[in-house]
Amino acid sequence: MTVPKTEVDSLDRRSLHERIAADLRDEIMSGDLPPGANLPSTTQLKARFDASNATVQKALQLLKDEHLVIGRPGAAVTVREHRQRTMRPAAYMAPSKAGEPYRWLTEASKQGGQARSKLIEVAEVAPAADVSAALRLPEGGMALLRCQLLLINDEPVELVKSYYPLEIVRGTAMTERRKIKGGTPTLLNDLGFPPRLSVDRVSARIPTQEQYNALRLPSDLPVLRTLRVVYSDNERPIEATVMVKAGHLYEMQYEFMPE
Structure with missing residues (x-):
C-alpha cells in the first residue's frame, strides 16, 4: 500500500535539507546518478523539492562533506569518481x-x-x-x-x-x-x-x-x-x-x- 505523501511528510521529522540529501544520496548509491554525472541544477532541485535556494545548498553541502559529490561556486555539482x-x-x-x-x-x-x-x-x-x-x-x-x-x-x-x-x-x-x-x-x-x-x-x-x-x-x-x-x-x-x-x-x- 502506498502511503499518502502528506502522511509520509508527517512521519519524517528530519529537516527538509536532510531529506533532500537523503533522496539524492540514494540515487548516487543506487547508480541513478553514476560517478562523473552532474546533479540536477539548483533550479531543478528547488522545483522538485519545493525548497528555497538556501535549503538546497545546505543539502548539497551535506553530500560534499560526505565525499559523495564535488562542486565549486558557479559550476555543476558532480558525483565523485570511485566513491561507492x-x-x-x-x-x-x-x-x-x-x-x-x-x-x-x-x-x-x-x-x-x-x-x-x-x-x-x-x-x-x-x-x-x-x-x-x-x-x-x-x-x-x-x-x-x-x-x-x-x-x-x-x-x-x-x-x-x-x-x-x-x-x-x-x-x-x-x-x-x-x-x-x-x-x-x-x-x-x-x-x-x-x-x-x-x-x-x-x-x-x-x-x-x-x-x-x-x-x-x-x-x-x-x-x-x-x-x-x-x-x-x-x-x-x-x-x-x-x-x-x-x-x-x-x-x-x-x-x-x-x-
Missing part, C-alpha cells in the same frame, strides 16, 4: 600464499588506489559480550586484540578489531605489535588452525565515538558493522573480528550457490 566501493569478503578470507601481502590489500588495490593497513593496538582484553560468546570464552575471559585501520589513498576505509583465543596465539608473533606478513589467516594456518568456515553477521548502527573519529565520518550516518567468526577444524572458533566501515560509501557483496 563494493567489498567482496570471500575474495580475501583465505590465507595468502607465501610471500604475498594480506589479501585485503591486494583486492582493495584492484579497485584503484593505494591500499595499506595501520596497526593501532595489540593487547589482551576482555571482549564485548557478542565477541566473547562467539569465541566461547568463560565469563570474564580474555582474548588477544589486534586493532588496525585499513586505508585507501590514505583515506580510512575500515576499523578492524580482531580477537583470538589466548591459548592459540600466546607466544606467537601475533602478540607482538607488528604487522603479520600475509595477514593473520596465514599465521593461523601455519599454526595448525586453517580457516574452514566464516560466518558474518552484518548490521547497520550509529557510529560510536571511536568509530566516528577513526573513520573521519562527516556525520552520524549509519556504519556497516560486520561480526565475522572464523572456525577451524571441529568447528573450533579461532577468530572473531568486528569490522566497521562508512555505510554511505561501501557495500558488501556475497555470492551463494543454490543447493
Whole structure:
C-alpha cells in the first residue's frame, strides 16, 4: 500500500535539507546518478523539492562533506569518481600464499588506489559480550586484540578489531605489535588452525565515538558493522573480528550457490 505523501511528510521529522540529501544520496548509491554525472541544477532541485535556494545548498553541502559529490561556486555539482566501493569478503578470507601481502590489500588495490593497513593496538582484553560468546570464552575471559585501520589513498576505509583465543596465539608473533606478513589467516594456518568456515553477521548502527573519529565520518550516518567468526577444524572458533566501515560509501557483496 502506498502511503499518502502528506502522511509520509508527517512521519519524517528530519529537516527538509536532510531529506533532500537523503533522496539524492540514494540515487548516487543506487547508480541513478553514476560517478562523473552532474546533479540536477539548483533550479531543478528547488522545483522538485519545493525548497528555497538556501535549503538546497545546505543539502548539497551535506553530500560534499560526505565525499559523495564535488562542486565549486558557479559550476555543476558532480558525483565523485570511485566513491561507492563494493567489498567482496570471500575474495580475501583465505590465507595468502607465501610471500604475498594480506589479501585485503591486494583486492582493495584492484579497485584503484593505494591500499595499506595501520596497526593501532595489540593487547589482551576482555571482549564485548557478542565477541566473547562467539569465541566461547568463560565469563570474564580474555582474548588477544589486534586493532588496525585499513586505508585507501590514505583515506580510512575500515576499523578492524580482531580477537583470538589466548591459548592459540600466546607466544606467537601475533602478540607482538607488528604487522603479520600475509595477514593473520596465514599465521593461523601455519599454526595448525586453517580457516574452514566464516560466518558474518552484518548490521547497520550509529557510529560510536571511536568509530566516528577513526573513520573521519562527516556525520552520524549509519556504519556497516560486520561480526565475522572464523572456525577451524571441529568447528573450533579461532577468530572473531568486528569490522566497521562508512555505510554511505561501501557495500558488501556475497555470492551463494543454490543447493
